[in-house]
Amino acid sequence: MVLNFKAMDKIIEGKTKVIYANPDDPKTVYMLFKNDITAGDGAKHDVIEGKALVDWKTNRDIFEYLNSKGVRTHYVESPEEKVSLVKKLDFKINLEVVTRRVAAGSILQWGGMEEGKRFDPLVTQFHYKDDPLHDPMLDDGYVDYIIRAKEGGEVFAEMRRMNDEIFHVLEEAFARFSIQLVDFKLEYGLINGEVTLIDEVTGGSFRLWPYAKKNPNLHQENILGELDAQGRLDKDTYRQGEDLSQVRSKFEQIARITERF
Ligand SMILES: Nc1ncnc2c1ncn2[C@@H]1O[C@H](COP(=O)(O)OP(=O)(O)OP(=O)(O)O)[C@@H](O)[C@H]1O
Ligand SMILES: [Mg+2]
Incomplete structure (x- = not known):
């Protein structure tokens, strides 16, 4: 075609x-x-x-x-x-839904969070999509209030549930290639009245850190030492100012992995 x-x-x-x-x-x-x-x-x-x-x-x-x-x-x-x-979207939900297994990136600015801390259960946060405001995080207490206060609350609860479900699916898939899914951000909309995953999931959507050793112990408080953060495959390579051919090569490595999912 x-x-x-x-x-x-x-x-x-x-x-x-x-x-x-x-x-x-x-x-x-x-x-x-x-x-x-x-x-x-x-x-x-x-x-x-x-x-x-x-x-x-x-x-x-x-x-x-x-x-x-x-x-x-x-x-x-x-x-x-x-x-x-x-x-086609019927309604775009103007939020980025972020789920984290390992502390990295912007969360390190919050309350002395240590890089590499492992979250179990997963941590999920909603960010309001607004570039000039730098996508501010919504207060968890407020989100819980919305969920309890019926009006629209089931949509928030469903996004939380789906982010968790999708994280587990992709974390397991990347683990088969000795890579830890550190975190990701997803977007949702309403299609036929149902909360639905929309937009894209690509190298800019997540952090991916290869294992630093053959059999890492991933069930500790902090797993930074088990992972090769410098060998990251994701858009942090670009954020940190690496040259563009390097960024492309990392994205190509991701595509070669997801091809085998
Ligand atoms: N299923 C869909 N139906 C209609 N529009 C969609 C769908 N999925 C994604 N879009 C829209 O496609 C547009 C283009 O995406 P793109 O990611 O390039 O936008 P952007 O500039 O990054 O803005 P954003 O911050 O909203 O992602 C966005 O407005 C997004 O909401
Ligand atoms: Mg976008």
Whole structure:
């Protein structure tokens, strides 16, 4: 199939993807991946030749895997390179839902959190999506209040449940390749009245740290010493200013792994 996007209506263009209306079906849209990469809520921006293709592959393999595990996602199929067909959102929930197994990144600024601390059970937090405000975290007490106060509360409870479910599925999948899923952020929307995983899951969605040794002991208070944080495969490589060919090579390594899910 050759899709002619010039003849289609562009619904929205974001930082990393463009969404087109599907002329043959109002219930689905095409999601086109771009070569752009951004960090710091858009403050840092580059274009990496080949990134769209590699993100599209990773996203395809992760969503097909999640669908096969019975997770409710928007993903339908990938009709051609760099393009996915997804169910159209009825309502976008303006939150990033972050789940963490290991303390890394922004959480280290909170209350003297030690890098490498292992969370069991997983920790899930909601961030309000707003670049100028730097996606502030919602107060847990407030989220619990929303969940108890019926109106919309079941949506929050369902996102929490799904993030947990998806984390366990992907953590186990990456573990087969001796890689720890450290954390991830996912996005949700309502499709046919149901909370559904939307958007993309790619190298920019998570932290992935390879095991530092053959049989790491991952059931300790702090597992930093068991993992090779310097060998990270994810977008932190870009955030930390590594050159773009290095960033691309890390993203290619992720795609080679998710291909085998
Ligand atoms: N199933 C879907 N139906 C319709 N639109 C979708 C769907 N999944 C994702 N989108 C939208 O695609 C748009 C483009 O995504 P992109 O990630 O490039 O945006 P962005 O600039 O990063 O903004 P955001 O911070 O919202 O992700 C977003 O507005 C996103 O909400
Ligand atoms: Mg985005």
